[in-house]
Amino acid sequence: MDSASKKFAERLRAAMAAAGYEAKPSVLEREFNLHYMGKPMTLHGVRRWLLGESLPRQDKLEALALWLGVSPQTLRYGAEIENQVRAKQKRWDEGIGYQEREVFEAFLKLPVAQRKVVREVILAFVKADKAG
Secondary structure, eight states, X not given: OOHHHHHHHHHHHHXXXXXXXXXXHHHHHHHHHHXXXXXXXXXXXXXXXXXXXXXXXXXXXXXXXXXHTSOHHHHHHOHHHHHHHHHHHHHHHHHOOHHHHHHHHHHHHSOHHHHHHHHHHHHHHHHHHHHO
């Protein structure tokens, strides 16, 4: 079995419990089909989700997420990746002042050949700083 499917199953069971539902196939089948406007899922199909044997398609994942009150990304991939992305974005949002942003904007307006030269100069400064 795919470890991504197993991790999804763990997150699905945890989301169901957090929302006040038993993580049982019969409960998942009933509640999912009440919240999904497409073709109903079978007991066997939702059981495979809970056991980590398969993953839902995107439209079904979105319905699960809405019903359980979690983001589709968190349900499918977990909060760890989302937190890492937020932390990286926070570093850029909080760690860079107006002057640096102005320099980045100017850099992006340069032709590719000039950007390459500027990049090499910056990397040379970093290398010299580490050596010193």
